Amino acid sequence: MHNEVTVMDEHHHDNDATDVFGFWLYIMTDCILFGSLFATFLVLNYQGMLPSTLKSHINLRVVLLETFLLLASNFTYCLAMLDLYKQKIFRTQVWLGMTFLLGGSFVFIEVREFIQLAAEGFRWDLNGSASSFFTLVGTHGLHVSCGLLWILVMILQLPKLKGSHIANRRMTYLGLFWNFLDIVWIFVFTIVYLLGAM
């Protein structure tokens, strides 16, 4: 009987490993999506086709704050993961809640920035450079928003999944996704904001 349970467990792990690899492949295709958007942005902004008007609208302090919010949320997610492995479900939920608040602040600040840009006349339909800016940064923001929804669902699901291998698997998916978004943000703030402000 004991043997059978171990075999079942091994079986789950093998399946889960394949599933996580599948999710990793999804992340890789998402990289290509962002790569295309970065290529578009670079072509339309830095090749002398149109004088970019983005520079005068960039507020680097706000971007720095956004960067740290996302970096901190990444770290709190890792802490949630550590507590999940120790089977401390409540503490996992608390860290996930922190991650949600940090990520939520990021999206809030970004949306406010977009509204302000539009009010100042830098609208998405102004020219190609503006369109590529809003598409690139907006796609990232949309991913973060989806991640936030996912975190909320996870917080609600965790007590039901307690101790099961499904909890580990789903948290691993979400962790990959959340880390990936922070990595994309490194390039967004470097290429869009820092280069744009120079």
Added chain:
Amino acid sequence: MTDHSLHQPDYGTGQKKLGIYLLGFVACSILTLLAFWVVMADTLTHGQIFAVIYGSACLQFVIQLVCFLRLNTLTPQGRTNVMSFVFTLVILVTIIAGSLWIMRNMNYNMMH
């Protein structure tokens, strides 16, 4: 069941340890501050600023891959992850460098 909690499946992502996360967090914070400070202070030449912010971004990229995503070649699944990642990098370089190259030539030929 106790055995189960000791050996968590890591899906090729390596063991989770607080120290490595902390290291990644601190290193990324320092590099981010450095990059923003260089641009905001604006005391260096353009070439130097380029070098610093690109260097900072690439270093942060590697740190995040190693410390947070825990990419490694220690397990078969880790190696599979790295291989698919390298393949993605090849495609990314093709898309981005290729687009810039082609558009630069087009731009040059249209303007001159």
